[in-house]
Amino acid sequence: MASKFIALPKGVSEKTFEAAIAEFRSILGQDSVLVTAEQLAPYIKTMMPVPDADHTPSAALQATTVEQIQKIVAVCNKYTVPIWMISTGRNFGYGSAAPAERGQVVLDLKRMNRILEVDPDLCFALVEPGVTYKQLYDYIQEHKYPLWLSCPAPSAIAGPTGNTLDRGVGYTPYGEHFLFACGMEVVLANGEVLRTGMGSLPKSNTWQVFKWGYGPYLDGIFTQSNYGIVTKFGFWLMPAPPAFKPFVIQYENEDDIVEIVETIRPLRISGVIPNAIVIAHALYEAPTKAKRSDYVTGTGAITDDAVRQIMKDHKLGAWNVYAALYGTQEQIDVNWKIVTDSFSKSGKAKILTEQEAADDPAFQYRAALMRGDMTLKEFSLYNWRGGGGSMWFAPVSQARGSETLKQMAMTKRILGKYGLDYSGEFIVGMRDMHHIVDVLYDKTDPAMTKAAYQCFDELLTEFSNEGYGTYRVNTAFMDKVAHTYGPVQRHVHKTLKEALDPNGILAPGKSGIR
Structure with a gap:
């Protein structure tokens, strides 16, 4: 009998997945849970020399709030459904919007696109993951702030959150993007919300100005990883030079x-x-x-x-x-x-x-x-x-x-x-x-x-x-690249994964981490 879905998550039966989809719809609404081939077309096509079928998602979820994401990860843990997180979903040449493995559910965050703060004096921004460079550029121009962005080459359609989390680069003096990141909000696999650095302190007003906070620095483990879902991202902007x-x-x-x-x-x-x-x-x-x-x-x-x-x-x-x-x-x-x-x-x-x-x-x-x-x-x-x-x-x-x-x-x-x-x-x-x-x-x-x-x-x-x-590297070769860095690093990555995401629901395979 033909399946209702174009793909299924690994190890998840159609009946179980159908129950998960019903709960996703109760959280997001019918129109924000995509399951048909036509609806999922933007999440399937890749530029890699492998069959697109290898990276076909089973569904896509278009969330708009942190609370929805918390409920989504609860459902994923309940049914052991893996999700693949994207922000603007471009990532051309590195895998596009398609998941690393067939059957993963794409968690599409492009509708979370609020510019939460731009400070023209301290020169920082706080944005949600769906904000594009063009959107932020227009905002800065509209408010006549004397600030410059640092962007990757496809600047208009990419976004600062996704680019920085994959440790992308730009071409201004602020071009090492993660170097200028300052403060993240992260939904963990258990649904808890972590604010890194100074953001963990109640009433803090230094979240986007001091990177380190207290204790071990955590922001780095959420780059090129699958340890959490970044829902707010702070970074420094360059003052416009004379x-x-x-x-x-x-x-x-x-x-x-x-x-x-x-x-x-x-x-x-x-x-x-x-x-x-x-x-x-x-x-x-x-x-x-x-x-x-x-x-x-x-x-x-x-x-x-x-x-x-x-x-x-x-x-x-x-x-x-x-x-x-x-x-x-x-x-x-x-x-x-x-x-x-x-x-x-x-x-x-x-x-x-x-x-x-x-x-x-x-x-x-x-x-x-x-x-x-x-x-x-x-x-x-x-x-x-x-x-x-x-x-x-x-x-x-x-x-x-x-x-x-x-x-x-x-x-x-x-x-x-x-x-x-x-x-x-x-x-x-x-x-x-x-x-x-x-x-x-x-x-x-x-x-x-x-x-x-x-x-x-x-x-x-x-x-x-x-x-x-x-x-x-692109998603087809993540395992190979991870292997080149040796068994000790892979073991540490796996240890962190098991501690933060014991059910393995967040982007299995990202950077070779499962």
């Missing part, structure tokens, strides 16, 4: 990456350049101006000759270094001289300011990100090859030129083996680099989809063997 100077520095050869990083590192560590610097490869920037089919057809990775032609046609460097200066004009003038003197020593750098690069679409969207403006331009990447396949590969290295060259060579070799292009950038933090590579493929092509899976698996294997840890 002046802002974005710039791009282009280099013509791939092996110039060594010089680039060796030049950048002291400028970042000393704070001369205060924001996360992006070193974008030509093929990462090319989709803002061209399509792959304009230069190459057929199978195999794009050729070096084609990349050179793209660079020539669209005025790109092999590497395009994006950064900015912030502060008073006097501060910027002093630091600009230090920057230009540092990059000019070898004679290889082509330094362009806003005046020279203002009409360049790649520069426009990079400059927007570095001042916290809204943009969706990076989604041009998905038009490069087409076919809807994308996985972000994100290993970390020290900020050393030799490390960068080694990682790029490894990545290009493995991608080329499977006929895929290198579309990558390095984001230079204070002492580390995030190496961000979009593994783009045509998901409508079964052979390419199989190759993309094998390619990504090999990237993770080879990089971990070389000691390069991946800091974030």
